[in-house]
Amino acid sequence: MITDPWLEAALFIFGLCIGSFMNVCIHRIPRNESIVRPGSKCPSCNHAIRFSDNIPILSYTLLKGHCRDCGHKISLRYPVVELLGGLLSLSISAKYPLSLEWFIYYAVSAALVVIAFIDIDHRIIPDHLTLPGIVLGFGASFILPELTPLDSLIGAILGGSILLSVGLLYYAVAKREGMGGGDIKLLTMIGAFLGWKGVLFTIVVASFVGSVTGAIVMLKSDKGMKTAVPFGPFLSISAIAFIHLGPDLVSWYLNLNRY
Numbered sequence: 001m002i003t004d005p006w007l008e009a010a011l012f013i014f015g016l017c018i019g020s021f022m023n024v025c026i027h028r029i030p031r032n033e034s035i036v037r038p039g040s041k042c043p044s045c046n047h048a049i050r051f052s053d054n055i056p057i058l059s060y061t062l063l064k065g066h067c068r069d070c071g072h073k074i075s076l077r078y079p080v081v082e083l084l085g086g087l088l089s090l091s092i093s094a095k096y097p098l099s100l101e102w103f104i105y106y107a108v109s110a111a112l113v114v115i116a117f118i119d120i121d122h123r124i125i126p127d128h129l130t131l132p133g134i135v136l137g138f139g140a141s142f143i144l145p146e147l148t149p150l151d152s153l154i155g156a157i158l159g160g161s162i163l164l165s166v167g168l169l170y171y172a173v174a175k176r177e178g179m180g181g182g183d184i185k186l187l188t189m190i191g192a193f194l195g196w197k198g199v200l201f202t203i204v205v206a207s208f209v210g211s212v213t214g215a216i217v218m219l220k221s222d223k224g225m226k227t228a229v230p231f232g233p234f235l236s237i238s239a240i241a242f243i244h245l246g247p248d249l250v251s252w253y254l255n256l257n258r259y
């Protein structure tokens with residue numbers, strides 16, 4: 001728990017900059033472009049964005065959401081993702097001591113936000129993020145105090161096999177693919193980082209919130225049952241919720257059962 005306001009401000013600003021980098025990842029990873037070079041360009045006029053116009057939140061506000069060169073409207077999503085990066089940095093520091101543990105949970109949450117937006121935009125979850133993520137999650141189990149390597153392994157296997165079975169079952173009944181391979185690898189990665197409790201929490205919450213949202217979207221759309229809602233964002237949000245609530249939630253539940 002951090003109580004120094006200067007440190008909190010520094011964490012927030014650091015998070016905003018990571019949020020800005022998250023925007024780059026969301027835009028470039030699905031296009032197979034480098035996330036390091038070149039610098040940001042306006043997608044409309046291709047002008048390089050000046051350093052002074054690339055300050056998270058502030059530049060968007062000062063430029064009133066338009067490119068300085070061509071006046072092209074910049075999506076509100078850019079400052080929203082930047083703000084998310086900043087808020088996650090603060091909320092995770094309220095939960096975990098500022099250490100490697102904080103860094104791991106922050107990096108996972110940031111990666112999950114990136115995955116969620118890529119899935120919304122392109123309906124894909126890139127293997128370049130989830131496959132290394134599975135390995136890193138297992139590696140993190142040697143560092144994180146609340147995760148043992150065995151728990152990480154069980155979480156990964158459980159996550160992958162739950163969604164694989166759902167996918168096979170759906171295919172057998174509906175004769176078409178309902179669960180993408182990307183979702184299966186994503187839940188395997190989440191299991192590797194959060195263990196078996198985290199994976200169960202994630203799948204239950206994501207399925208519930210996902211079905212309610214899916215039902216609302218289907219009712220509002222004239223395409224009916226064919227409207228596919230990407231599942232990745234729900235898995236990501238639920239896993240981020242577990243990072244924030246999980247340990248407390250689990251100990252509360254275990255205490256509840258003691259009496």
Ligand SMILES: [Zn+2]
Nearest residue numbers: 042045067070
């Ligand atoms: Zn422009």
